[in-house]
Amino acid sequence: MYISQLEISNFRGFPDVPTSIQFKEGINVIIGQNNAGKTTIIKALEILFDNKASKKLNINDFNHHIKMDKLKSAPPKIRISAKLLESVGDEPYSDELVTVANWLTKLGSPFEANITFEFFLPENDIDAYIKLMGSIESLDINNYWKAIEQHFLKKYVSRTYVGNPELKNQVSSSELSRFDFQFLTAIRDVERDLFKGNNALLKEVIDFYMDYDIKSDKSLDINQKLEKIQAKKNSFLLESRKLVRTLKDRMDQGEEQILKYVKNTGAGIENSKPIFDGEILDTELYSALRLIVEQKTGVKLPATSNGLGYNNLIYISLLLSKMQKDSSGEYLGSNSKVFSILAIEEPEAHLHPSMQYKFLQFLKSNKESEVKQIFITSHSPNITAAVDLEDIIVLQRLQVDTDNSVPKEILRSAYPSKVFEINTESDGFVEDKKSHDYIKRFLDVTKADLFFAKNIILVEGIAEQLIVPEFAKKLGYHLEDSHTTVINIGGRYFDHFLKLFDLNKSPYAISKKIACITDLDPVRKQLVQEPNEDTEYADAQDDRDAESNGWEKCPPALLGLDKDSYEYRDTSNKLVISSKSFSSNIKVFTQPMGISSTFEYELIRKNPSNSQLITNSVSNKQELSYLIEMVKCDENIEGIIDRFRKSKFKTELQKSLDSGFLKNDTDTKLGLLSSRYLLSVKKGEAAQEIAYLIGEDIEDLISPPDYIREAITWVSL
DSSP: OEEEEEEEESBTTSOSSOEEEEOOSEEEEEEESTTSSHHHHHHHHHHHHOTTSOOOOOGGGBOSOOOHHHHHHSOOOEEEEEEEEOOTTOOTTOHHHHHTGGGEEEOSSSOEEEEEEEEEOOGGGHHHHHHHHHHOOOSOHHHHHHHHHHHTGGGOEEEEEESSGGGOOBOOHHHHTTEEEEEEOSSOOHHHHHSSTTSHHHHHHHHHHTTHHHHTOTTSOHHHHHHHHHHHHHHHHHHHHHHHHHHHHHTHHHHHHHHHHHHHTTOOOTTOOOOOOOOOOGGGGGGGOOOEEEOTTSOEEEGGGSOHHHHHHHHHHHHHHHHHHHTOHHHHGGGSOSEEEEEEEOGGGTSOHHHHHHHHHHHHHOOSSOOOEEEEEEOOHHHHHHSOGGGEEEEEEEEEOOTTSOOEEEEEEEOGGGGGEEEETTTEEEEOHHHHHHHHHHOSTTGGGGGTOSEEEEESSHHHHHHHHHHHHHTTOOTTTTTEEEEEOSSSOHHHHHTTTOTTTOTTSOOSEEEEEOOOOOEEEESSOOOOOOOTTTTSSOOTTSOTTTEEEOOGGGTTSOTTTEEEESOOOHHHHTGGGSOTTEEEEOOOTTTOOSHHHHHHHHSTTOGGGSOTTOSOHHHHHHHHHHHHTTOOHHHHHHTSOSSHHHHHHHHHHHTTOSOOSHHHHHHHHHHHHHTTOOHHHHHHHHHHHHHHOTTOOSOOOHHHHHHHHHHHO
């Protein structure tokens, strides 16, 4: 059995329209922006499943964004509901099924059960509520909330129903007591809660694991275990009596002095008198035990000398031990817990990144704690990278347009793993395993930012990753202010990533702005095939999406010139071709069609007179310097081509010139310069150098290509 769904209405940041969150068995990691409702989800689970949790809520537990007319017409009501679903492989008539027998809403397998909490104003008080609200003449909604708090909150009642909530069957305390809900808040004092033997948690754990060799011996039945443990207790009692006797002997004279006052005050009645006596049970000595840490050197220090993160891990491990103890039917009988829930708020608040990863791996692999479900809220990419894609739930607070032009705030949940489900006619829902596995491999700590950023700029190489933030600053945008991150996906793999965000394709997609910056990479194919020859521009970029049947990279300077010999495509990039099919939160930005190809090409085409771009790592420096001057002086195209070193590219240019294909215009000259520059760039090194130049360019001599400018502006607004 597991909690498969939680529905919240009008509780804290959740609107009065029910919001549903889906869970899975095992670990559920809830991530999202601040005030997205992550802690509220944990609090809602606590209200439902923790028998000790207070059900009396306060005025701040209501969602205060209710419209005034609605607040005046009816008292606000909080509703929290959870669905529990039978797990695959559960035993028939298990303790879990028996516990929720009265909660069932669906019989058979898999069974479904439901529990609902409501906090509401009783029917008898509603008329008085409406009358008072109607008498308040104010445009300030806070005055209405103050009236509710002063006059009606004390009359609110809480009820927890099971099964069909319409039948109003209330949960019994004995049923709810079989659930174990443990919540570790982000702000906690484990030293206060942990390191003394008389502490309730530590005492319970010690008592359970005392004589664990006997308790865990499967060759013994329960009676044999009890006999062996009792024998050890009796032996301990005999030894402890010797200690008590020693103490009494040491008190022989002192006792006489202490008790003489009893006789003098007349407290001795009928020759009776008090004496010192007693015995020590093993359970009474737990308080003598202290949790210490023994270092490699043999030095023993109190656990309070450890760092906070280390102590938090110790505390959590003891809590898991307690949950195992509480779930032991042999130890607690019918008082044992049948369903254990562990909720942890922001474990990264106390743990080093490497400890976060190790801790999550421990929770995933640990089977002895008997914890049925784990819920974790986090802002940490380390936590996200440590769990499976299926474990992640993204909670979002969004502004949506309404008919009255006033934006409405909603909460929605997204499920990254579910976006890869494809509905087929023959097999139903099947997984797009290729994209799923690619994203799963991709999610290291640095790439997990794509779940936390408000806006994302996806780029396909190191050049754009380094240069886009620098251009953003030049344009007056600081990407961190708009919570925008630039992620290099290491190639043209946009289709895998965009499935996470395409709202047209999946209702489970994550809603955020995605700007894709990509290259056109035009190609051509000979109409009459000749033997393949290496070209000097074929290694400028790999073919990637260009088809293998004869298509090759084509410098834009040659694009569309010789249509008798070649078939041309302005782009080989499938992303550019299919860009109109994406949802409105995704936009593709690329170079001008027909006259450009890549970032480096477009950068020099936009800044043709800026010789700074000929950085140390760029080859053919002298040739490029001459070309820049010739383009600046509007040199004739024949002279520009003549400056090119001997190459196949130059041969083709000369042939096109002789055939009258090349025009002696500005665009052609810029294309020749840009082509020569592109063929001379060593991408990784040049990207770092150019990024540095842009950052130091206080006179704004380097202009961003138009498509880069448009992408930054769109994603930042």
